[in-house]
Amino acid sequence: MPLVKQGRLTTDLFVHVADGAELPGDGAVLVTAERFLADPEALLRRPGKLGVIWPNNRNLDELVPHLDRLASVALVFPTFRDGRAYSQARLLRERYGYDGELRATGQILRDQFVFMTRAGFDAFEVKKDADADAFAHTMKRYSVFYQPTGDGRVTALNRRMQLRHSESAGQ
């Protein structure tokens, strides 16, 4: 699965380890929420980075205490129509201050990159290499945003108020 990060096709350092399969001695791994919650301490003590695949119908409360020790959280889009992970992403970034990799997995359309980026995702498991090529182009599509999110972009309303303020200050 091609991985897009920082706008480029990137080698995925994380290995998805299925439940029941043996973990490699070191190296970065992504494990399921069940496996992680069964014994988080053991997994966190292991050398190598740890990421957790968090389903979109599972409450984040169980994950929050471990966030500062996780290198990646992978949220899931079972279909591109199912938008629950957008809310999870914003909560992780904006409410719980998670600053590690936030990965979008599952069915992802390149047409959703802007929404996902604004919600806090910074890594995308896409379907084909062409989607990676399209990333930079897609990200340039919009220059105006109406809502504030954790991505820090200035909203249209705030830009107008800034403009008005600087106009009145200049008079």
Place this chain on the structure above:
Amino acid sequence: MYAYDELDRTLINERVSEFRDQVKRRLSGELTEDEFKILRLQNGVYLQLHAYMFRVAIPYGTLSSKQLRRLAHVARRYDRGYGHFTTRQNIQFNWIKLAELPDALADLAEVGIHAMQTSGNNMRNVTSDQWAGVAPGEIEDPRIWSELIRQHTTLHPEFSFLPRKFKIAITAAEHDRAAIKIHDIGLRLHKNADGETGFEVLVGGGLGRTPFIAKTIKPFVPGRDILSYIEAILRVYNQYGRRDNIYKARIKILVHELGIEKFAKEVEEEWKAMGDVGLTLDHTAIEEVRSRFSYPPYEKLPHMPDELKKAAHDKLFERWRKNSVSAHKVQGYSIVTLSLKPVGGPPGDATAEQMDAVADLADKYSFGEIRVGHEQNLALPHVAKRDLPALFKALDRLGLATPNVNLVTDIIACPGLDYCSLANARSIPIAQELTRRFANHDTADLIGRLHINISGCINACGHHHVGHIGILGVEKNGEEFYQITIGGRADENAQMGTLIGPAVPYAEVADVIEDIVEAYLALRDRPEELFVDTVKRLGVEPFRERVYATR
């Protein structure tokens, strides 16, 4: 009117360019129909029975003459010369070609019109009172809040893939013309005991196969907190709304399954946990949006100008004036409703010529402004009373002066089986037949206010549940049958109608409606008692008897 600035225009143009690219990728086969479907729906493009249907947003029902002319241009250039105004302040074109859609959108973008989120599982067009800003007794112009919410919910990165569609309606008047109780979120602007402006927030209303009247989730949310409160509701819905069954995915089902208290508690907890995330609207922010609404330079005019006194001798004018002209907050002015319900016509349709002509009349008589209401009629919101006789003559020539507003032939109807791929039965021919049956204005006048709503299927685009008389098309053994409900209403006392008995075949619908109306005329205790009030007083039984005794 609200004036779009460079930022709004840039965003709309960026959206058009994105959609042009998506259409190109679809036509080249790069996007599958399954992928393209969610993208085209978010741009108002449906695949209907015969062709693509294109739904354009008319946010809070306000249009400039320039915008209306551009809609006429789209009807003429890309469609078959007409458009259909819907129950949610949209206009639909039924015969548009996919390859031409980006051009149509680009033409609309030039005048600040778009089709963003007029379909799909996201926040739909924010609707409001078509008399906003001119209705006497209004708390304040609800369009300022509608616009703030429109902006906030447009291309929202968290809520563009909700479990199902999501509709918000706002009213600021005592009489609810926005039908807020049948929306996912209904907002009623009012002042609290301290004189502070805020909203009663209602949630979980809706029609379709599981109709619900919205319930109050919070009696007062201050204006400055309305965006964050809506965000909290949406976040709870996005996380907990059902996605296993599209028929149970609307917020009304979540509210029903959890119960309003539990749902309200979830929202309250989310809202408190949100803290300050930049959504609080301080005075400057509200004023920024308010300042971009302009209001006409009204003149100081007499309450009863000579022109009006003179025209009072003309019976046709007087009948139209009594029916179609409403009180305005400014002395000497009126709000004029233009009926899109001529005898024998499809409700809500307007030709390109009519749209152009209405735009001209708006320039001449209404400071260039037009309104669109959920009853599928248009309105000119600022007409000087002295101009009413001249306006009447002009409208009459255009076929837009049918004096039937709120009467039995002012029928709300969905497009039904003639256009819609979801429908089980026709709606338009039923409406046309009924307008012919009740064409006599004196009879219609005698009957008084009576709303007939027709839907061609359970999805209820014609809002049949809340019609004083509701007609729902169903299919039985390959034939069209119609269930009749009575006693529904969509206003501040909204309620669902009650089924009067077994469905009747297509050919009998008009007779049955006539029977019901005759029963009402015999049963009402005085001429002023509205049909819906007689039903409330007596229940459906006497009507059931009248309809089924001889069938």
